[in-house]
Amino acid sequence: MVLSKEKKALDLSPYPDGNGYYGMFGGRVVPETLMPALEELEQAYTHFRNDQPFQTELQVYLEHYVGRPTPLYQATRLGETLGLPRLYLKREDLNHTGSHKMNNALGQALLAKYMGKQRLIAETGAGQHGVAVATAAALLGLTCTVFMGEEDMSRQEPNVLRMQLLQAEVRPVHSGSKTLKDATNEALREWIAVLEHTHYVIGSVVGPHPYPRMVRDFQSIIGQEVSSQVREREGGLPSYLVACIGGGSNALGLFAPFVQEKEVQLIGVEAGGRGLEGNQHAASLQRGRPGVLHGALSYLLQDQEGQVAPVHSISAGLDYPGGGPEHSHLKMSKRARYVSVTDAEALEAFHLLAGKEGILPALESAHALAYLHPLAAELKFAGRQEEVVVLNLSGRGDKDLSVLLQHGGAGRANEQK
Amino acid sequence: MQTSKNERAPMNNRLDELFFQLQARGRKALAVFLMGGDPDLETSLKLLRASLEGGADIVEIGVPFSDPLADGPVIQKASQRARVNQTTLADIFSLVRELRKEHDTPIVLLSYWNPIYQYGPEQFFQQAKKIGVDGLVIPDLPYEEKRPFRPAAEACGLVLIDFMTPLTGEERAQKILQQAAGFIYCVTVSGVTGVRDQLAETLEKSAAIVRNVTRVPLLAGFGISSPAQARQAVQWTEGVIVGSALVQEVENHLEQLDALPERIREQVRGFRRALDP
Numbered sequence: 191m192v193l194s195k196e197k198k199a200l201d202l203s204p205y206p207d208g209n210g211y212y213g214m215f216g217g218r219v220v221p222e223t224l225m226p227a228l229e230e231l232e233q234a235y236t237h238f239r240n241d242q243p244f245q246t247e248l249q250v251y252l253e254h255y256v257g258r259p260t261p262l263y264q265a266t267r268l269g270e271t272l273g274l275p276r277l278y279l280k281r282e283d284l285n286h287t288g289s290h291k292m293n294n295a296l297g298q299a300l301l302a303k304y305m306g307k308q309r310l311i312a313e314t315g316a317g318q319h320g321v322a323v324a325t326a327a328a329l330l331g332l333t334c335t336v337f338m339g340e341e342d343m344s345r346q347e348p349n350v351l352r353m354q355l356l357q358a359e360v361r362p363v364h365s366g367s368k369t370l371k372d373a374t375n376e377a378l379r380e381w382i383a384v385l386e387h388t389h390y391v392i393g394s395v396v397g398p399h400p401y402p403r404m405v406r407d408f409q410s411i412i413g414q415e416v417s418s419q420v421r422e423r424e425g426g427l428p429s430y431l432v433a434c435i436g437g438g439s440n441a442l443g444l445f446a447p448f449v450q451e452k453e454v455q456l457i458g459v460e461a462g463g464r465g466l467e468g469n470q471h472a473a474s475l476q477r478g479r480p481g482v483l484h485g486a487l488s489y490l491l492q493d494q495e496g497q498v499a500p501v502h503s504i505s506a507g508l509d510y511p512g513g514g515p516e517h518s519h520l521k522m523s524k525r526a527r528y529v530s531v532t533d534a535e536a537l538e539a540f541h542l543l544a545g546k547e548g549i550l551p552a553l554e555s556a557h558a559l560a561y562l563h564p565l566a567a568e569l570k571f572a573g574r575q576e577e578v579v580v581l582n583l584s585g586r587g588d589k590d591l592s593v594l595l596q597h598g599g600a601g602r603a604n605e606q607k
Numbered sequence: 608m609q610t611s612k613n614e615r616a617p618m619n620n621r622l623d624e625l626f627f628q629l630q631a632r633g634r635k636a637l638a639v640f641l642m643g644g645d646p647d648l649e650t651s652l653k654l655l656r657a658s659l660e661g662g663a664d665i666v667e668i669g670v671p672f673s674d675p676l677a678d679g680p681v682i683q684k685a686s687q688r689a690r691v692n693q694t695t696l697a698d699i700f701s702l703v704r705e706l707r708k709e710h711d712t713p714i715v716l717l718s719y720w721n722p723i724y725q726y727g728p729e730q731f732f733q734q735a736k737k738i739g740v741d742g743l744v745i746p747d748l749p750y751e752e753k754r755p756f757r758p759a760a761e762a763c764g765l766v767l768i769d770f771m772t773p774l775t776g777e778e779r780a781q782k783i784l785q786q787a788a789g790f791i792y793c794v795t796v797s798g799v800t801g802v803r804d805q806l807a808e809t810l811e812k813s814a815a816i817v818r819n820v821t822r823v824p825l826l827a828g829f830g831i832s833s834p835a836q837a838r839q840a841v842q843w844t845e846g847v848i849v850g851s852a853l854v855q856e857v858e859n860h861l862e863q864l865d866a867l868p869e870r871i872r873e874q875v876r877g878f879r880r881a882l883d884p
């Protein structure tokens with residue numbers, strides 16, 4: 191039983207500790223009003239993660255509804271172009287609803303149902319998490335409200351329509367930067383106000399304990415599948431794992447089963463926006479300092495006085511000022527490496543994948559793709575191009591068509607040919 | 608973790624002194640909250656003075672924050688106005704210094720944790736105490752996360768205020784209350800701050816839980832929007848905290864700043880009258 195062995199390895203992870211800390215990061219820095227709900231959630235999660243009926247039901251949905259396992263596709267034409275002959279794409283874009291977000295949304299929605307909750311609330315940036323939660327709510331007969339920043343509603347409009355068609359209420363958020371950070375504030379406020387019958391489905395490995403751990407666990411199916419798929423195809427471990435980082439859930443889902451395997455290199459790609467020199471980026475793990483946002487201590491982009499800084503990314507799903515507690519710990523302990531690519535590099539990578547492989551990636555995933563250029567150069571320099579590289583293709587790009595049109599659309603792609 | 612000193616020596620700060628006096632005279636405490644730097648630094652100093660003239664016993668000064676997640680729209684907007692004016696922590700400290708020159712009333716700062724964390728908690732406590740702050744209300748720092756910082760605050764005689772909410776169960780309340788000092792901030796409704804129509808019945812229940820464990824005064828907050836509600840609340844508590852109702856008044860009169868101190872003074876006076884027999 192390959193899976194159960196891997197699950198055991200995951201349990202061996204010493205993090206988080208009993209108070210929800212990953213080294214110095216994490217915790218539960220929230221209003222007292224939320225504490226009873228977080229305690230209730232932690233107890234329920236601790237119980238149901240080892241509960242056979244719960245796990246069986248989740249497995250059935252993941253297989254027959256979401257479509258797991260997702261393929262591990264060897265991208266030969268892209269690999270050839272880049273000089274990475276053993277490049278694999280983990281096709282999370284092929285999940286039902288189009289991204290990895292479904293793994294977590296379904297897990298939490300089912301947990302909420304087992305807890306007797308009737309309503310789900312969620313924040314969303316790119317809208318992929320919102321769509322996944324709206325979908326899980328419909329599937330399980332729960333009602334759903336999704337908070338989304340006004341700016342994100344306009345740049346990810348197709349997802350707003352999808353959520354509404356799934357009979358979720360989309361509540362526009364007008365405060366602050368009108369993006370993911372503020373949508374999260376608003377969802378937390380709503381939860382504080384209506385705790386009793388409502389579960390808040392956080393969409394990434396952020397927030398107060400137990401969220402970062404729970405989201406990691408639900409997403410780690412990505413890395414578990416990669417582990418057996420690579421073993422089958424290549425007879426060993428991958429050498430490099432590459433994923434984009436918004437809050438960090440698709441990356442941690444891929445990394446988690448490999449964290450103890452020290453020879454596997456973990457690379458998280460943050461949004462470099464218009465460059466790291468100014469403040470028009472969202473590279474919290476590279477440019478942030480430890481600070482508290484949304485209930486946890488993690489690397490945070492902020493000013494001298496601890497006010498959270500405005501951030502920028504072309505990609506709504508990466509446009510977030512915090513790095514999540516476990517990534518913060520992986521960064522501080524140097525177990526993982528965090529890098530960034532710019533808006534323009536991500537756009538270029540989008541067109542490259544479209545042209546070479548016939549796949550339209552989400553702009554978030556395009557960030558991870560763009561980092562393959564420097565990685566290929568690094569491997570070439572070291573004479574190690576033959577290494578197995580696995581990239582998490584976290585989502586598909588249909589939602590980004592309007593942003594792509596604004597940036598030259600197909601005309602830009604043709605120039606590249 | 609069990610602490611051996613459930614009985615603590617009186618801290619001899621202005622809060623303890625105030626409640627001692629009030630109790631002796633059979634009176635209830637009126638705490639007012641205003642955002643520092645809202646709508647601008649100068650006016651906010653005038654408003655704080657006005658609220659003292661109107662009869663406030665405790666002033667709570669808000670430190671503006673980019674992500675005030677325990678606050679409703681009224682205080683969020685106040686925080687935003689203060690930030691647009693580039694109100695800094697130094698400005699807030701200067702407000703405290705000015706007030707302290709004129710009054711011996713207890714002053715409490717309300718700040719989210721990150722600004723304190725960035726300043727350095729111990730340095731922050733020392734600085735606050737030095738300029739005359741008596742306590743800190745940190746809305747996003749629950750009991751567990753507060754515990755490591757309590758000794759440093761106590762060492763300089765600064766009180767870290769604890770919260771009780773309608774959903775705090777008895778077991779949890781025990782833990783929180785054994786540590787409590789200064790006063791206990793009793794959240795009267797679940798939800799974020801904001802003006803509400805009715806006072807939740809849960810106040811009675813919370814008060815009963817608190818009284819079983821500690822004699823530290825209980826103040827009702829988060830939803831006291833009218834003098835009538837204030838009067839109702841003090842049936843079970845030693846006083847009330849009035850915030851959003853005053854901040855809303857500020858928002859309603861941004862075009863008439865000259866008249867604002869008088870309005871705030873009158874509004875506070877209204878609450879005062881409701882509390883005094």
Ligand SMILES: Cc1ncc(COP(=O)(O)O)c(C=O)c1O
Nearest residue numbers: 318436437438439440507554585
């Ligand atoms: C396709 C896709 N990838 C990545 C992300 C970033 O989130 P995370 O870092 O949690 O994976 C998002 C977020 O919206 C997304 O939609």
